[in-house]
Amino acid sequence: MSNHALTPLVGRTLAYTDGACRGNPGKGGFGAVVILPTGEQIDICGGEAHTTNNRMELMGAIAALENSPKALPIQIWSDSSYVIKGISEWLAGWKKKHWKNVKNVELWQRLDKLCEQRQIDWQWVKGHAGHDGNEYADKLANQGIDQLPKSFNKVIKNPPNPTTDLDVKSNFSDKNPDFDDKKKDLPMNPMSTDNNPVLNHSALTRDFSDASFDDAQDMEFADSEIMGDIFLQALDGEPAPITIQTSTTQTSKAQISHTQNDDVSTQSSLGEQAAHLPTSANPHFAVFTNPQGQFVPQDDSLIAQRPVFNGITSQPNPTFIPLLPIAKHKGTANRQLILDTETTGFEAQNGDRIIEVGIVEMINRRFTGEKLHVYINPKIEMGEEVIRVHGIHNVFLNDMPVFEQVGEAIYDFLQGAELIAHNAGFDMSFLQAEFARLGLPDINQTVTVTDSLAIAKRMFAGQRNTLDALVKRLNVGKQDRTFHGALLDAEILAEVYLAMTGGQVALAIDDDVGGGVGGATEHQRFSTTIKRFLASSDAEQAHLEWLNALKDNNPQLAENWASV
Structure with a gap:
């Protein structure tokens, strides 16, 4: 069970996905964390003993969609440009060309099917940059690698196409009838995994006749004599299951996200969060924060210690x-x-x-x-x-x-x-x-x-x-x-x-406004009384003479004035 609280969205599902590979190709894992609007959190991880990073990134997205209710919109965050660009830019072209020469075609087709009739908001996030959800998904992906069996005893050439049963440890589908059951859409395979203890391919129905490669490194694993043969490492014992864990979390002031906290199972209240709030490379921050890592309101003396911002x-x-x-x-x-x-x-x-x-x-x-x-x-x-x-x-x-x-x-x-x-x-x-x-x-x-x-x-x-x-x-x-x-x-x-709103005449807002309210640098206002200027007697006499001359030259004007 996980008790790492990630903030849910209102009215829609939130998911973070990631893939990891130790060597590319090499041992790989995928992780997805699904957060329902209720605060319930579903952690999924799985892995393959011999895979590539791109395949694991795809599997993270697939896992998120397979473990979330179809009826709700979903926002999915991934740090894989391959996944984001593929789903948003390349997919339409691939389908027009009938998936010709598409790498990882069976995973892309599976993801495409899961996207049908669903409202999905795909978002890219920079990986390993301290983003809570991304860091958590990364830890799940690495957990998927760690749970793989340790021993490898042989290489199988041209293996059958195994479908691995899933060890689902969640009753999520029971509580959510719209939930896309993890096994519902899987094709049947006559080859039983009981007789073929090959590794747990989290791709589940991997089509090896595709013979496509994620990158140049994949070519090292192609048979030099028979192109299209793919080598897989088989495991002793039972395949490693995909594990799904659920927890119910309520987002509140007492549960904050941990940007750089390495313990994914830790949560804290605001009163206990000193060890979990992010630490900055800025050495000045410590002067301005309390023991809990929060910035304190600054008095004048503390403000005076701030370096000048360039x-x-x-x-x-x-x-x-x-x-x-x-x-x-x-x-x-x-x-x-x-x-x-x-x-x-x-x-x-x-x-x-x-x-x-x-x-x-x-x-x-x-x-x-x-x-x-x-x-x-x-x-x-x-x-x-x-x-x-x-x-x-x-x-x-x-x-x-x-x-x-x-x-x-x-x-x-x-x-x-x-x-x-x-x-x-x-x-x-x-x-x-x-x-x-x-x-x-x-x-x-x-x-x-x-x-x-x-x-x-x-x-x-x-x-x-x-x-x-x-x-x-x-x-x-x-x-x-x-x-x-x-x-x-x-x-x-x-x-x-x-x-x-009829404000001020001169503002000089960029000046140093010292003195506060009522200080010497306050601005001029329209409320100031303006001095009255009165005409002199000579000016008045000159004005009357001008008016009389005007009336003499304009009789009609004189009549109008007389009637006023």
Whole structure:
């Protein structure tokens, strides 16, 4: 039984798969972890004594689909470009060409059949990069190798096509009638495994007449005299079974993911998580975290110790430390927080994560000088199209804290404030999803939210109302905006919001705002009384003379004035 808690998705199944090979070809294993919306977790692993990494990656995906309910949509994460590209780009072409010259054709056909009439969201994740689900699947794959029998006594040339019975240790199909029974679609084979103790081929119905190879290394195992013969190592004793383990886990604040924890059976509460939160290569982090590995709200003296950030987000960068100030103005009337987030994608409900949060504080529409700024390791890989938008690279985020380390400090900083964001529903959905993973209460119950995009649409109906368009239209916030960083966008949005709502004349938002509320660097406001200028008696006399001359030259005008 596994008690490693992985966070489920709402309304759909989540799965992580992986393959491993010790030598390619060599002993191989596959692993898949399936997480149901209820929190029930199913661990699957198996192996082959002589195989390739690509075959094991395929078997991981197959195992996930065979051990998940057909009726539910499923999101599958794999670190294999071979699997992801094959299923999303190459498969249609292979089928048009009737699978001609396709390597591992029987596995691809099996996977294709499993995909029929199923709603599947395939996702690629960088392997061995600290992603919880991927690391867990990798451990299962290696477990599949480790459970193989140790002794090999002969090589069999042109073996029969064995089908191995499965040792299924789960009653999952009993509880889920839509479950795709693991044995249901297997072709019958007249050759009994009782008489052929060949290794447990997790491919189950491997067609060796295919004689295809995963890579150049496979060619070393082809018979030099008779091409197409494939050599397999046979085992003494019974075949190693595929093992399936289930556990019921409830995701809550007391169960967090462990990015770099080598013990896959460990779970901890927030009060015991010091040993399990990720450690960063950044030596400065320890100064700003508590014994549990969480970043603490920073007072002025701690903030002063932060190294100056050089703004480079395209490579590992130790000059950034999260800026998480103590919410010294929490509870103050008219406290406004202008915020922006950057994310890995567009759908929080589909597993996209926050990678940057930027916040600027105002009270009574005046800047206090308080800012919050964090970068966050999302534990998933971003695609190039997303990176081109915000310029924040995966390699930079790898050394940043995970949300578990900064989430409570962010949540505390927001309390009781009016949050102002452009297309606020987007930012709030991501924040709420992140806070929910920590078991924190609904953030919408403790703040009020103002959407600056809604204000812009009322003011400039029918026009483009992106932040860039508003900057040009209102002639504010004209800073270098090569990338849409969250803190930069929050600062610019503050200028846009004040301009749209009758705000300030001069902002100088990039200046050092010292002194806090009421300080010397506060900005000019429209509330200042303007001095009245009165005309002199000479000016009034000259004006009357001009009007009389005008009436003399325009009789009709004189009549109109007389009737007023």
